[in-house]
Amino acid sequence: MELRVVPVEKPENLNLILGMSHFIKTVEDLHEALVTAVPGIRFGLAFCEASGKRLVRRSGTDPHLVDLAVRNALAIGAGHSFLIVLGEGFYPINVLHAVKACPEVVRIFAATANPLAVVVAEEGEQRGILGVLDGYKPLGVEGEEDVAWRKDLLRRLGYKVG
Secondary structure (H helix, E strand, O other): OEEEEEEOOOOOOOEEEEEEEOOOOHHHHHHHHHHHHOOOOOEEEEEEOOOOOOOEEEEEOOHHHHHHHHHHHHHHOOOOEEEEEEOOOOOHHHOHHHHHOOOOEEEEEEEEOOOEEEEEEEEOOEEEEEEEEEOOOOOOOOOHHHHHHHHHHHHHOOOOOO
16 A cells, blocks of 8 residues: 655635545535535535546536646545535635535545645555645644634634624
8 A cells, every 4th residue: 555645736815625425426416515505606626436437527616616626636536535626705614514414425524725735545446535634733822812813803704703
């Protein structure tokens, strides 16, 4: 077995969701979940088919984001994995419940705007995701000023009240 670390290509201002599912129906169901969760959402979606023709299935509302999702899905190449690239101004927090609610989705590995790398194992014709490297390691522990900043930010963004 060979281990690889596959960096995910994406502009700094975009968020993505990386997950695992179990059926070709994933592409259409995730597309429907995203467009009903956030009207006007821009995204690209790619799904690595694990049997049959073993194609990267794709969908989305923005051709450039679809292309980016496909390039990354091909690089990762793990059967039944999917990658959603969200357009600028769209965030995982707004669609993650809808994505997780899809009957085909079995795992979410990452939902992030951070630099991301995927740890994959390869054995013959099979490849699977072992985990992800999401962002950077911590530099310390938050102090009182940092706590106040975090709480203020969440309230300014409307995620918390009071």
